[in-house]
Amino acid sequence: MSRSDRIVESVAGPMESVMIRPPGFRGAAFGEAAAGDLRVDEAGRRRAADELGVSPEWAFATQVHGTTVIRATTPGLLGEADAIFTTRQALPIAIATADCVPIILEGTGFTAVIHAGWRGASAGVVERTISELRSGGLNVSRAAIGPSIGPCCYEVGDEVAERFPDFSRRTTWGTTSVDIAGSIEESLGSVPVWRSARCTFTDTELHSYRKSRTKLRQVTVAWLPAL
Ligand SMILES: [Zn+2]
Numbered sequence: 584m585s586r587s588d589r590i591v592e593s594v595a596g597p598m599e600s601v602m603i604r605p606p607g608f609r610g611a612a613f614g615e616a617a618a619g620d621l622r623v624d625e626a627g628r629r630r631a632a633d634e635l636g637v638s639p640e641w642a643f644a645t646q647v648h649g650t651t652v653i654r655a656t657t658p659g660l661l662g663e664a665d666a667i668f669t670t671r672q673a674l675p676i677a678i679a680t681a682d683c684v685p686i687i688l689e690g691t692g693f694t695a696v697i698h699a700g701w702r703g704a705s706a707g708v709v710e711r712t713i714s715e716l717r718s719g720g721l722n723v724s725r726a727a728i729g730p731s732i733g734p735c736c737y738e739v740g741d742e743v744a745e746r747f748p749d750f751s752r753r754t755t756w757g758t759t760s761v762d763i764a765g766s767i768e769e770s771l772g773s774v775p776v777w778r779s780a781r782c783t784f785t786d787t788e789l790h791s792y793r794k795s796r797t798k799l800r801q802v803t804v805a806w807l808p809a810l
Contacts, residue, residue, distance in 0.1 A: 602631060602804075605727035605777040610637070610675075610694060610806035611687045613729035613779065615788050621802035622679050632675070637806050641675040642667060648702040650711045665703050666712040668695035670721070673809040679800035681790040682737075682783050684764050685729040687805045688712065688774075693721045694805040701739070704763050705746040709770050726776045729803055730789050733782035734762035737793075 601618035605611050612635055619627025622643055632639035640658035646665050653664035655676050661667065667676040670693045678685055683700035686709060695716065699708050713723055734752035737760045744751050749769070750762040768776050783791040783801075790799050 600634060602634065603729065603779065605687070607777070608687065608725065608727060609689055610635075610808050611689065611727055612805075613685060613687075613727075613803050614801040616790050616799065616801060617788060618801065620679070620799045621677065621804070622800065631804070635675075635804070635806075636808075637675045637804075638673060641677045641804060642669070643677050643679075646678065646698045648700055650703065650706045650708040652708075652712050652715045665699070665708050666695060666697040668693055668712070668716060668721075669807065672807045675804050675806040677802050677804040679802050680729070680731065680783075681792045681797060681800045682732040684731040684767055685801075685803035686767060687727045687729075687803065688716070688723045689726075689805070690716070690722050690724040692807075694807050695723075696803055696805050699763065699767060701743050701746065701761065701763055704767055704770075707770075709767050713771075723771075723774050726771050726774050728764050728767060728776060728778040730779045730781040730783050730786065730801070731764050732784045732791060732793060734760045734765070735782055736784035737761060737763065 602612035621628040629639045642655035642658045644661050644664040647663045651664040652666040655669040678696045678698040686697040688695040735755050738754050738758045744759050747761045750766045752760045752762050754760045783789040
C-alpha cells in the first residue's frame with residue numbers, strides 16, 4: 584500500500600526554526616545540522632529546548648546498532664540502547680543520527696525515539712520497541728520518520744540488500760541501494776506515519792556520515808508535555 588499521499592514536509596513558520604516538527608504530534612522534533620549536535624552542544628540544546636518549551640536536560644543512550652529498548656526515568660546518558668521510551672511527563676528523550684533513520688512513536692501516556700540503520704532495522708529494533716511498549720500496556724497511535732539517507736543515495740552491497748528483499752532500489756547513479764525508511768514504515772503496519780522526504784546525503788542542511796565522515800549528528804527529541 585502506498586502512503587505517499589501522507590508524505591508532507593514541514594515548512595518553516597514565521598519564526599525560523601532549526602527543528603523539523605511533524606504536524607499533529609504532541610512533542611516531537613527532528614534536528615537539522617544548524618541546530619547543533621545537541622548531545623554535546625549545550626548552548627544549542629538550551630536554544631532548542633527554549634524553542635520547544637521543554638527542559639534542556641535530555642535523556643540519551645549510547646547507540647550500538649542493536650535492538651535494546653531502555654525506559655527513561657531520568658535525564659542523562661542511560662546506557663547502551665537504540666530505543667528509548669518514557670512515561671514521565673516533561674522528560675525529553677533523544678537519539679542522534681547522520682544517515683540512519685530517526686523514528687518517534689507516540690501513544691497515550693508515552694513517547695519513544697528509535698535509531699535504526701540497516702543493522703537495527705534488519706534486527707527488528709522497531710518491532711521490538713512496539714512489542715515492549717505493548718507488553719507494558721502502551722499502544723502506538725502515530726509515528727514520525729525523520730530525514731535519513733534515501734534509496735536515491737544509499738548504495739549497499741548484496742549482503743545488506745538481501746536483508747531487505749522488498750526494498751531493494753537503485754541509486755541515482757544506477758547501483759544497488761535499499762529503502763530503509765520504507766521498510767520501517769511497512770513494519771509500522773496500520774500506524775499512521777508522517778515521513779520526511781529529505782535525504783541526508785544530498786541535503787546540505789543535514790549531516791551525513793556517508794557524505795563527509797562527520798562525527799556530528801542531528802538530534803531527534805520527543806517528550807510528553809507537562810499537563
Ligand atoms: Zn539521496
